[in-house]
Amino acid sequence: MKRHTQRSAPPRSARLALAAALVLGSLAATAQAQQADPLAGRQWHLLNTGQAVLGDTLPVAGNDLNVDGLFRNGIRGQGVTIAIVDDGLQIAHPDLAANVAAVAGKNFANQSNNPSPSNPDRDNHGTMVGGIAGAVGANNLGVRGVASAATLKGFNFLASNAQGNSNSNIEYSWWDGAEVADVGVFNNSWGSSPGNPNLPLAYSQNDIAAYEQAMSGTRGGRGGIYVKAAGNNHNNGARSDGTDICSADTKNRNTGCIPAGRDPRNNLFNVITVAAVRADGVRSSYSSTGSALWVSGFGGENGWQRQVVPGQLAIRYDPAILTTDVTGCAQGSNKNTSLRNTLDGDQSAIDSTCNYTGKMNGTSAATPMVSGVAALLLETNPNLSYRDVKYILATTATRTDPNRAAVTHSDGRVLVPGWTVNAAGRAYSNWYGFGVVNAARAVQVAEDFQPLGALVDSGWRNTTRTVAIGNTSAAAARLTFQLANGARNIESVQLGFRVNHSNTRQLQFVLISPSGTRSVVQPAFTAIGSGLNGVQRNFTNWDLLSSNAFLDENATGTWTLEVTDLGQAANAASRGNLEFFKIRVLGH
Numbered sequence: 007m008k009r010h011t012q013r014s015a016p017p018r019s020a021r022l023a024l025a026a027a028l029v030l031g032s033l034a035a036t037a038q039a040q041q042a043d044p045l046a047g048r049q050w051h052l053l054n055t056g057q058a059v060l061g062d063t064l065p066v067a068g069n070d071l072n073v074d075g076l077f078r079n080g081i082r083g084q085g086v087t088i089a090i091v092d093d094g095l096q097i098a099h100p101d102l103a104a105n106v107a108a109v110a111g112k113n114f115a116n117q118s119n120n121p122s123p124s125n126p127d128r129d130n131h132g133t134m135v136g137g138i139a140g141a142v143g144a145n146n147l148g149v150r151g152v153a154s155a156a157t158l159k160g161f162n163f164l165a166s167n168a169q170g171n172s173n174s175n176i177e178y179s180w181w182d183g184a185e186v187a188d189v190g191v192f193n194n195s196w197g198s199s200p201g202n203p204n205l206p207l208a209y210s211q212n213d214i215a216a217y218e219q220a221m222s223g224t225r226g227g228r229g230g231i232y233v234k235a236a237g238n239n240h241n242n243g244a245r246s247d248g249t250d251i252c253s254a255d256t257k258n259r260n261t262g263c264i265p266a267g268r269d270p271r272n273n274l275f276n277v278i279t280v281a282a283v284r285a286d287g288v289r290s291s292y293s294s295t296g297s298a299l300w301v302s303g304f305g306g307e308n309g310w311q312r313q314v315v316p317g318q319l320a321i322r323y324d325p326a327i328l329t330t331d332v333t334g335c336a337q338g339s340n341k342n343t344s345l346r347n348t349l350d351g352d353q354s355a356i357d358s359t360c361n362y363t364g365k366m367n368g369t370s371a372a373t374p375m376v377s378g379v380a381a382l383l384l385e386t387n388p389n390l391s392y393r394d395v396k397y398i399l400a401t402t403a404t405r406t407d408p409n410r411a412a413v414t415h416s417d418g419r420v421l422v423p424g425w426t427v428n429a430a431g432r433a434y435s436n437w438y439g440f441g442v443v444n445a446a447r448a449v450q451v452a453e454d455f456q457p458l459g460a461l462v463d464s465g466w467r468n469t470t471r472t473v474a475i476g477n478t479s480a481a482a483a484r485l486t487f488q489l490a491n492g493a494r495n496i497e498s499v500q501l502g503f504r505v506n507h508s509n510t511r512q513l514q515f516v517l518i519s520p521s522g523t524r525s526v527v528q529p530a531f532t533a534i535g536s537g538l539n540g541v542q543r544n545f546t547n548w549d550l551l552s553s554n555a556f557l558d559e560n561a562t563g564t565w566t567l568e569v570t571d572l573g574q575a576a577n578a579a580s581r582g583n584l585e586f587f588k589i590r591v592l593g594h
Contacts, residue, residue, distance in 0.1 A: 042144040045362060049149060049328050050285055051304040051375060052077075060347045060364030061309040061325035065285030069406070071304070071375060073152055073445035076382060077143060081449060083153025083381035085388075088139050089189045090374075091179045092132030092196065094123030095160025096332050099133060100361065101141045101148045102158060111159035112185050114168040114175050119185065121160030127337035128166050134339065134366045135195045136160065137330025139374035139381075148362050149329055152378025152445070153385075159189060164196055180232065181220040190225055190384050193377040194234040195370035198269040200243045204251050204533050206548040209270035211466055214500070214550060221276040222392070229392030231380040233278045234271060235369035237294035239264035243533045252533040260413050261421050263533040265296035272298045273552035275498055275592055276392055278380075278399065281438055282306075282372040285325045287406045289437050293369055295422065297517075297527045297553035299439035300396065301403050303372030309365045311347040327371040328364045335360035379445045383452040393458050393497065393594075400557060402448045403441035405433055413529075415572055421514065421529045429521035430495075430558035436526060439554065459594035462493035464561065468588035474580035475507060475571045482570040483584035489520070492561025493593025500552045500590040501527065503567060507582025510544040511535040512573025517553050517589075520563025525555035530572040561591040 046052060048059045053074035056067035076082070087107060094113075097106040097120060111121040123129035136158055143154025161183070162168060163175035180192055198207060224230035243252030243263045252263035266272050272279040282293040282305025289295070290305040309326030310318060328349075332338035335352045340363040342351045349356050349364045376399070383395055390398070410424035425435045434440060473483040485503075501517060515528040528534070528551065535544050567587040574581060 043150040045148050046150045059325045060349055062311055062323040065325055069285055069287040071445050076445055081382055083156030083385050086190045086381040086384045087157040087188050088191045088377055088381055089159045090132050090136045091161045091194050092135055093129040093164035094132045094162040095121045095136045096133040097122050099330055101330050104142045105140050105158050107157050107159050112161050112183055114163050115165050121162045125166050126332040130332040130338040133332050134329045135374045139378045141330050152375050153381035156381045181224050191231040191377045191380045193374050195373045197235055197237045200245050200251055200264050204536055205545045207270050209549045217274055218276055231392055231395050232276050233373050233377045235373045236266035236279050236281045238292040238368045239294050240292055251536050256531055256533050259531050261529045261531045262295045266294040267296045267298035267551045270550045273550045280373045280376050282369045283442055295436050297436055297525050301399050301440050302438045302442045303375035305372040306367050309347055314345055314347055327366040329366050331363040333361045339363035339365050376443050379443045382449055386449050386452045398448050398451050399443055400440040402444050402451055404444045405441045428523040428559055432557040434555040462593055464591040466588050466590045470586050473584045475569050475582055475584055476580055477571050477574040477576055482568050484566050484568050485587035486564050486566045487589055488564050492591055494560055495558045496556045496561050496593040498554050498592050502549045502588045504547050504586035505584050514570045514572050516568045518566040519556045519559055521559050525553040527551050527553050565589050
């Protein structure tokens with residue numbers, strides 16, 4: 007695994023009435039609000055007016071979570087517990103301590119309930135993540151979390167000295183542990199590392215059922231809100247040993263090195279998979295793409311400044327995310343030996359404590375923003391199910407970068423679409439999911455939300471037949487399944503398949519709904535199947551992928567998996583076959 011005292015509030019009805027007015031955009035920040043959290047004015051993801059921030063590139067006004075007005079009117083996540091499932095959480099941090107639960111979580115290194123890192127210079131990731139989600143607000147210190155009155159717990163399964171089996175520790179942190187009984191939102195800013203060869207990961211139908219059943223049973227049977235990072239592998243296939251399995255060909259084509267759906271947990275029905283966006287509303291350079299995405303948060307870029315580190319790539323000077331860091335100037339992200347912007351180091355005129363960093367980025371940063379907004383929804387309406395929360399976030403999200411162009415093959419065929427509008431009128435993007443979460447809109451809808459109908463689960467359906475894979479639309483391999491009595495409103499689709507082919511990297515996989523909507527579930531020319539030193543390694547089975555592009559379409563009818571060999575010469579003999587296709591459609 008890798009990493010990806012409050013003011014008294016007015017009555018909730020009054021707060022929510024104002025929240026409705028905020029749908030048109032956050033009110034201008036007051037001087038009082040910024041003085042209450044001295045660094046909040048630089049947290050562009052909370053309120054973006056195009057102000058000067060850490061990083062030389064100014065953010066583009068309006069690209070924020072639309073959450074500032076909710077904070078100023080008392081909607082802050084009160085009564086909701088967020089679990090930071092990560093490498094630790096420094097519970098004594100002065101800008102976190104007041105929000106930390108009495109039983110602060112689980113330490114998998116020493117089996118205590120104190121998840122603070124014993125090696126804070128290495129295990130500082132969770133403390134940065136925790137501050138984005140739930141740093142204390144209006145306390146005259148540092149920064150502010152998205153849900154600044156939420157309760158925080160830490161589960162440090164990623165700690166450098168964590169003991170035990172990683173999967174068992176995840177399960178403990180997600181549902182098994184006594185400490186998670188009161189958790190409403192589970193933040194997971196991590197994912198599966200690229201491997202060598204970089205093949206799909208095995209994940210059985212029994213694994214899927216076990217996880218989804220357990221996750222659905224948390225939060226008193228309403229289901230916890232499991233929020234997970236999509237990954238930071240769009241432009242790299244970097245492994246822990248420093249090698250990069252992503253070829254120059256893949257990077258130049260811009261199809262993405264490692265798609266979000268390679269991590270099986272990103273495809274689970276209960277999981278909200280989060281992409282990252284810059285301060286100008288465009289996908290962050292690293293953010294993994296794919297049909298498994300649900301929504302986006304802000305991840306930014308690097309947050310460096312030329313006056314501190316001149317002569318770097320321009321992208322280094324784009325804003326990153328400002329949040330808490332492990333305390334002191336000798337460890338963590340902000341330390342005297344690693345100066346990158348004017349917040350860094352004990353000589354900073356902005357804040358000399360080194361308790362904060364302006365260099366946090368990644369889908370790891372975007373994910374706790376969504377977790378924080380989810381906490382605001384649960385404060386507003388504690389009766390929401392996990393399906394309700396997912397649906398509200400999707401249908402209130404802001405369609406960012408609306409003119410995003412498709413990535414195309416040399417012959418003009420689409421490899422990765424920009425935005426697609428499905429037959430139900432829902433816009434979806436393999437770059438952004440349904441868009442950037444919009445806190446004020448989501449809170450307004452949550453207040454009087456009528457629960458989604460009972461879950462309609464088709465179960466796994468499959469078909470087995472050997473079909474040759476060709477290069478053209480006419481010669482593409484297709485397997486179909488006729489689904490009867492399906493959900494009237496699709497929420498998500500899971501699928502898997504088996505191929506036998508001499509170059510699976512060059513295969514394009516598209517799922518087509520009964521309404522004719524096409525979803526690219528695995529584009530050609532990614533790093534999947536790529537080995538090192540030019541050695542090609544092909545996959546056979548892909549156990550679990552998902553697509554969220556069909557939201558609110560009718561599930562009944564013919565589903566088609568279409569596979570095309572985009573590396574094959576026109577009219578050449580087929581290089582392999584599609585042999586098996588399975589599908590599961592969930593909705594209401």
